[in-house]
Structures are given as structure tokens and as C-alpha cells.
Amino acid sequence: MNILLNGERTQFAGTTVADMLAAVQPPTPFAVAVNTVFVPRQNYHGHVLSEDDAVDIVRPVAGG
Numbered sequence: 001m002n003i004l005l006n007g008e009r010t011q012f013a014g015t016t017v018a019d020m021l022a023a024v025q026p027p028t029p030f031a032v033a034v035n036t037v038f039v040p041r042q043n044y045h046g047h048v049l050s051e052d053d054a055v056d057i058v059r060p061v062a063g064g
Helices: 016-023
Strands: 002-005 008-011 031-034 037-039 055-059
Touching: 002 016, 016 031, 016 055
Parallel strands: 002 055
Antiparallel strands: 002 008, 031 037, 031 055
16 A cells, blocks of 8 residues: 655555554654544554555654
8 A cells, every 4th residue: 555654655555553563663752643633652563554645754843
């Protein structure tokens, strides 16, 4: 399936957010949003991705 990962079209063979994170292996800490909705860490295994979902992996930024 095709997803939009951090703004770039990406071919993805898995089904869940957890599968996608295992493939991408982002550095910690990070947060995940699917179609602009935050996905809690405990839901990564149960949140199924669909064709053309927009997934954003974001890192916290310190500053003021």
C-alpha cells in the first residue's frame, strides 16, 4: 500500500503503525500522528493503516 510518510509518498508492506515503525526505526523520542490525529503508543499495534494515510513521525523540540 502507499502511505504519505512525513510528506513523502512511501510504499509500505505492513498493516499497523507498529509495523511501519519497525520498518522505519525512527530515533527516540518521537510521537506519531495518522491523518493529523495523535496515536498513543499503546495503540501502535492496533492502529491499522489504510491506503493513502498521512503518517507523521515527529520529534519533540525544546525551546521557547
